[in-house]
Amino acid sequence: MDQKNLILAIVASLAILLGWQTLVEKPKQEQAVAEAQRQAEAAGRDPNTIGVPSLPAPGQTVEELVAAAPRDRAEIIAEGDRILVETPSYRGSINLTGGRFDDLTLNRYRQTIEANSPDITLLSPRGTANPYFAEFGWLTGNGAVTGGGQTKWTSAQRKLTSNTPVVLAARTDDGLLLTRTIAVDKDYMFTIIDQVKNAGTSAVNVSPFGRVTRVNTPDTRGFFILHEGPVGVLDEQLHEIDYDDLEDEPEAPQNFKSTGGWLGFTDIYWLTALVPDMNEELDARFLFDTTPNGSKLYQTDYRGTAVSLAPGESLEKTNRLFAGAKVFKTLKAYRDAPGKEIDRFELSIDFGWFFFLTKPLLNVIIFAANLLGNFGLAILAVTVIIKLIFFPLANKSYRAMSGMKALQPKMTELREKYADDKQQMQKELMGMYRREKVNPVSGCLPIALQIPVFFALYKVLFVSIEMRHAPFFGWVRDLSAADPLNLFTLFGAVAWSPPFGLALGVWPILMGLTMFAQQKLNPAPADPVQARIFMFMPLIFTFFLANFPVGLVIYWTWNNLLSITQQYVIMRRMGVAVGGGKTNDS
Numbered sequence: 100m101d102q103k104n105l106i107l108a109i110v111a112s113l114a115i116l117l118g119w120q121t122l123v124e125k126p127k128q129e130q131a132v133a134e135a136q137r138q139a140e141a142a143g144r145d146p147n148t149i150g151v152p153s154l155p156a157p158g159q160t161v162e163e164l165v166a167a168a169p170r171d172r173a174e175i176i177a178e179g180d181r182i183l184v185e186t187p188s189y190r191g192s193i194n195l196t197g198g199r200f201d202d203l204t205l206n207r208y209r210q211t212i213e214a215n216s217p218d219i220t221l222l223s224p225r226g227t228a229n230p231y232f233a234e235f236g237w238l239t240g241n242g243a244v245t246g247g248g249q250t251k252w253t254s255a256q257r258k259l260t261s262n263t264p265v266v267l268a269a270r271t272d273d274g275l276l277l278t279r280t281i282a283v284d285k286d287y288m289f290t291i292i293d294q295v296k297n298a299g300t301s302a303v304n305v306s307p308f309g310r311v312t313r314v315n316t317p318d319t320r321g322f323f324i325l326h327e328g329p330v331g332v333l334d335e336q337l338h339e340i341d342y343d344d345l346e347d348e349p350e351a352p353q354n355f356k357s358t359g360g361w362l363g364f365t366d367i368y369w370l371t372a373l374v375p376d377m378n379e380e381l382d383a384r385f386l387f388d389t390t391p392n393g394s395k396l397y398q399t400d401y402r403g404t405a406v407s408l409a410p411g412e413s414l415e416k417t418n419r420l421f422a423g424a425k426v427f428k429t430l431k432a433y434r435d436a437p438g439k440e441i442d443r444f445e446l447s448i449d450f451g452w453f454f455f456l457t458k459p460l461l462n463v464i465i466f467a468a469n470l471l472g473n474f475g476l477a478i479l480a481v482t483v484i485i486k487l488i489f490f491p492l493a494n495k496s497y498r499a500m501s502g503m504k505a506l507q508p509k510m511t512e513l514r515e516k517y518a519d520d521k522q523q524m525q526k527e528l529m530g531m532y533r534r535e536k537v538n539p540v541s542g543c544l545p546i547a548l549q550i551p552v553f554f555a556l557y558k559v560l561f562v563s564i565e566m567r568h569a570p571f572f573g574w575v576r577d578l579s580a581a582d583p584l585n586l587f588t589l590f591g592a593v594a595w596s597p598p599f600g601l602a603l604g605v606w607p608i609l610m611g612l613t614m615f616a617q618q619k620l621n622p623a624p625a626d627p628v629q630a631r632i633f634m635f636m637p638l639i640f641t642f643f644l645a646n647f648p649v650g651l652v653i654y655w656t657w658n659n660l661l662s663i664t665q666q667y668v669i670m671r672r673m674g675v676a677v678g679g680g681k682t683n684d685s
Contacts, residue, residue: 169228176202176224182265183258187285188423193259194224194232195252198267198279200289201225201232203422208368212568212576221369221422230314233363233371235418237275237295238402240304245271246293247308252279261285274299287423288374288433296413303408307416309373310400311363314390316342320367325562326449329353329385329399331362331372332442338362338385339449345387345397353385361441362399363421368564370447374419377440379403424564427461449562456555461563468565474578475571478560478654485552486661497666506535560650571653575606578650582606602645606652611641613659620666 181192184203191202201224209216222231236246244250252267259265264282271277276296283289297303319327319342329340333355340353358380363372375381383401390396406414421433421444430445450457460481467477486493509531517524560566566579574584582604615637644652 170226172223172227175226182254182256184283185258186261186283188287193281195254195267197234197247197250198252199232199234199247200420200422205423208424219369221371230312233309233311233373233420233422235291235293235309237293237305238308239273243273245275246277246279259283273303275303286429287421289420289422291418291420292415293418294413294415295408297408297410300410302410304405305408305414306405307403307418308400309375309418310398311371311373313364313397314394316395317366324451324558325367327366328364329397330365330447331360331383331399332446333357333360333362333383335442337443337446340385342397345385346395355383357381357383359442361444362401364399365447367562368425368567369423370421370425372421372447373399373401374421374441375401375403376417426564427465451558453551453555453558456551457558460555461559464559465565473571474566474569475575475650475653478650479657482654482657482661493665494669497669501670502535506531556654557651560648566650575649579648581646582649582652603642604645604649606649606656607641607645610644610652610656610659611637613656613663614640617659617663617666620663620670
């Protein structure tokens with residue numbers, strides 16, 4: 100097998116996969132059910148099946164959840180009775196109706212790199228354009244939702260900070276006394292301690308529940324290498340369900356039984372996840388439904404074990420809610436917190452198939468960035484480390500290619516001599532390889548072994564929030580975005596927005612030039628058709644990678660430069676000319 104065939108196959112596979120994902124969207128089914136029928140079905144459902152989207156809570160219809168005309172977010176928040184939330188990571192509030200977490204803005208992250216850009220809004224209340232909230236409570240044997248839903252909580256405290264927890268209280272019509280203590284740390288974890296006491300005259304069955312509800316499909320990157328949607332570790336297994344997969348079978352929700360675990364919704368950089376007691380036996384679900392006005396509604400929820408409370412008895416449960424940025428170091432800290440471990444919590448970051456490479460790579464890049472003070476420099480440093488690890492294999496590959504390069508004039512002579520006899524030409528070529536002790540496939544394995552590393556590094560650059568809005572030098576202010584300069588705007592001199600596909604930044608151009616230079620050092624393919632294809636490959640890749648994160652393009656450019664240096668030194672030592680054949684002094 101010729102090394103060029105291997106590279107061509109890899110390039111073709113990558114182009115097909117990315118092209119298919121970019122140009123063809125997976126068909127989505129939408130359910131159309133009349134409003135009256137939907138409400139009738141909701142009213143007749145089993146009261147123990149909590150979290151059914153079309154009936155978020157008794158007395159709260161879908162119309163209340165999704166307003167026909169969404170209202171201003173600030174106006175809705177100002178109308179409610181709320182506990183303010185102020186921490187280094189958050190600002191927002193908790194709705195005392197239902198104790199609902201529905202107003203959180205992240206202080207440390209902006210929507211864009213501009214200084215006046217708004218901060219990221221994570222959770223929003225019902226009645227807004229895209230409601231997204233979490234709540235906890237109790238289910239009773241008669242089907243009532245207590246603590247969540249329409250429960251009216253009261254509190255003498257009006258502000259929650261990372262140093263001052265708040266205590267809420269409520270009393271239900273059937274004699275249940277509710278107490279809730281909410282604490283939050285300096286990062287992104289709320290702790291909710293719920294206590295229920297039976298102050299009535301007869302026994303009551305109660306079971307804890309939690310749910311995250313999201314209305315309307317959020318904007319996603321749409322890349323096949325990235326999961327965005329319902330996610331969780333349940334029954335010691337990671338579950339990742341796409342939004343459209345839930346839509347395909349709305350009447351068959353994803354059901355799981357688990358002891359402990361966590362579940363919620365993940366975006367590329369953000370996560371909202373329920374974390375029940377790790378010893379609690381759960382019925383957990385991922386659900387989809389449509390509202391009467393056609394909005395799509397997604398929900399993840401769990402229900403704990405039912406307990407019978409005799410008059411005077413009480414029960415206490417501790418739940419947690421993560422709502423924030425998927426910072427690798429922070430997720431690992433929650434995963435390993437003594438006595439509060441969260442099983443594989445860091446896997447809310449989509450590390451992909453090569454997670455055994457992706458996670459160590461991210462660790463090394465973060466370490467290097469802390470040492471060097473710049474993630475761009477960290478990428479360059481990690482590229483050098485990777486080159487050193489593969490140095491022996493790369494040397495073997497480059498020696499093989501140099502041997503082929505030295506024989507290139509003789510190969511050209513054979514192709515011209517036996518132009519009309521392909522079989523004889525191949526026979527003569529094989530004979531020449533044996534005489535010169537050159538193996539045309541000896542360079543394949545080293546390159547094949549480096550492919551997983553390349554994709555793992557690409558994954559790190561694509562999904563890790565540490566790269567988001569991380570600057571390099573000069574015009575590169577965000578390593579996770581494409582090169583902002585563009586040849587077709589004369590690098591910013593002309594104020595217009597070229598259509599998709601006409602992006603050609605400085606770093607992609609540099610990458611194309613280094614790829615072209617490296618190609619000149621490699622032996623040309625024996626097949627003239629392949630030779631012509633590879634001649635255009637640097638140009639194709641220049642346009643192809645122009646829309647990729649510039650951090651990846653910087654890596655590829657730097658990697659090409661290191662490879663060119665290594666290959667050129669080997670060729671000089673072997674007396675091989677850049678144009679093929681032996682040098683005059685060899």
